[in-house]
Amino acid sequence: MTSPRWHRLIPVVFITYSLAYLDRANFAFGVAGGMGKDLGITPETSTLLSSLFFLGYFFFQIPGAIYAAKKSAKKLVFWSLILWGLCATATGIITDVTWLIIIRFTLGIVESAVMPAMLIFLSRWFTKKERSRANAFLILGNPVTILWMSILSGYLLDAFGWRWMFIIEGIPAVAWAFVWWFIAEDQPNKAGWLPDEEKRSLQTQLQAEQQNLKPMKNYAAMFKSKTVILLSMQYFMWSIGVYGFVMWLPSIIKSAPSIGIVATGWYSSIPYLFAVIGMLLASYFSDKLANRKEFVWPLLFVGALAFYGSYLAGPENFWVSFALLTLAGMAMYA
Numbered sequence: 001m002t003s004p005r006w007h008r009l010i011p012v013v014f015i016t017y018s019l020a021y022l023d024r025a026n027f028a029f030g031v032a033g034g035m036g037k038d039l040g041i042t043p044e045t046s047t048l049l050s051s052l053f054f055l056g057y058f059f060f061q062i063p064g065a066i067y068a069a070k071k072s073a074k075k076l077v078f079w080s081l082i083l084w085g086l087c088a089t090a091t092g093i094i095t096d097v098t099w100l101i102i103i104r105f106t107l108g109i110v111e112s113a114v115m116p117a118m119l120i121f122l123s124r125w126f127t128k129k130e131r132s133r134a135n136a137f138l139i140l141g142n143p144v145t146i147l148w149m150s151i152l153s154g155y156l157l158d159a160f161g162w163r164w165m166f167i168i169e170g171i172p173a174v175a176w177a178f179v180w181w182f183i184a185e186d187q188p189n190k191a192g193w194l195p196d197e198e199k200r201s202l203q204t205q206l207q208a209e210q211q212n213l214k215p216m217k218n219y220a221a222m223f224k225s226k227t228v229i230l231l232s233m234q235y236f237m238w239s240i241g242v243y244g245f246v247m248w249l250p251s252i253i254k255s256a257p258s259i260g261i262v263a264t265g266w267y268s269s270i271p272y273l274f275a276v277i278g279m280l281l282a283s284y285f286s287d288k289l290a291n292r293k294e295f296v297w298p299l300l301f302v303g304a305l306a307f308y309g310s311y312l313a314g315p316e317n318f319w320v321s322f323a324l325l326t327l328a329g330m331a332m333y334a
Contacts, residue, residue, distance in 0.1 A: 004193060005125055010137050012183050013118060016077060017138055018145040019173045020114050023088035023107065024053070025146050025246050026153055026169050029268075030091070032250040033157035033165065033261050039097055049097075049104045050247050056108025064113020065120070073121040074186045076113055078177050083110040085173030092166035124187060127205045136283055143279065143333050146246065147272035154265020234300075241303060242332050245271075249325065256318045267322070271329035278334030295334075303331035 030036075031046055041049070068076045087107040094100050118138055126134045149169070156165040185191045188199050222228055249271065254264045282299065286292045306328035313321040 014137055014141050016180055018141040020111050021142050021145040022149050022169055023084050028247045028250045029153040030162045032254040033162045035162040052105045053108040056105045057112040060109045061112040065116035068117035068120045072186050073117040074184045076117050078181050080110050080114055081173050081177035085170050088170030089167050092163040128209050143272040143275040147269045150265045150268035154262040157261045245329055271326040274326055274330040275333035278330040282334040299331045299334050303328045
C-alpha cells in the first residue's frame with residue numbers, strides 16, 4: 001500500500017514550487033503584454049531586471065538553505081510564499097522602473113531558498129530510495145507551471161492588462177502559504193496523520209542513511225574538486241540557455257506578424273508541453289539504463305544546435321525558428 005506521505009506531501013510540494021515559478025516567469029509575459037511599453041523598458045533594461053532577480057538569488061540562497069537545515073524549512077517556505085506573493089502583486093501597482101528594480105531584486109531574495117528548502121524538506125520525509133521519485137515531482141513543477149501559466153497569462157493580459165495579471169497571479173501564493181503551514185511538518189514525528197509504526201520505521205531508515213554519510217570537514221576542498229567545477233560550469237551554461245529561453249520566448253513570439261497576446265500564450269505553452277514529455281522520457285530511460293551521463297551531454301548538444309539553428313532561421317522564417325526553439329526547450333529541460 002502506498003504511504004500517505006505521497007498523496008499528502010507531494011501535491012503540496014509540487015504546488016508550492018509551481019507558485020514560485022509562476023511569480024518568476026510571468027515577468028516575461030508582462031513585458032510582452034504592454035508593461036515594457038508603459039514603463040519604457042528597453043531590451044537592455046529587461047535583461048538587467050532579469051539579472052537582478054538572480055543577484056538576489058545568489059546572495060541569499062546559501063543562508064536560506066542553512067536556516068532551513070538548522071532551523072525550519074516549514075517556516076522559511078511559509079514566509080517566502082507570503083513575501084514573494086506580495087512582491088508579485090506589488091508589481092501590478094508600480095509606476096516606474098525604479099520600483100520594478102527593487103521588487104525584482106527582493107523577489108530573488110525571498111525565492112532564493114525555496115528550492116534547497118524543499119530538497120531538505122523531502123530528505124526528512126523520504127528515504128534515499130524514494131527521494132529520486134519525490135525530487136522528480138518537485139522539478140516537474142517548473143515546465144508544468146510555465147505551460148499553464150503561459151495560456152492563463154495570455155487571457156489575463158487580453159482581458160485585464162498586465163497590472164491585473166500580476167495582481168491575480170500573485171495572490172495565490174499568499175493564500176497557499178496557510179495551506180502549506182497546516183499540512184507541512186519539519187519532521188515525521190510531528191505529523192498526527194502518519195501511523196506510529198511508519199514514523200518509527202522511517203526514522204530508523206533515515207538515521208541509518210545519515211550514519212553512512214562522511215562528514216564534510218574541509219569545505220574549501222570542494223571548490224578544488226574537478227567534478228564540482230565541471231558540474232558547476234555545466235549548470236552555469238545550462239542556466240543561461242534555460243532562463244534566456246523562459247525570459248525571452250513570449251517577446252519573440254509576440255514580435256511575429258499577426259500574433260496577438262492570447263495566441264502568444266498558447267504558442268508559448270507548446271515548448272513546455274514537449275519539455276514535460278522529454279523530462280519524463282529521459283528520467284524513465286536513464287533510470288532503466290542506470291547511465292545518466294550518457295543522456296546529459298547529447299541533450300545539451302541538441303539544445304545548443306537548436307538554439308543556433310533558430311537564430312540562423314531568423315524572424316523571416318518564424319515557424320522554422322519556433323520549431324527549433326521548441327526542440328531546444330525540450331532538450332534543455334530533459
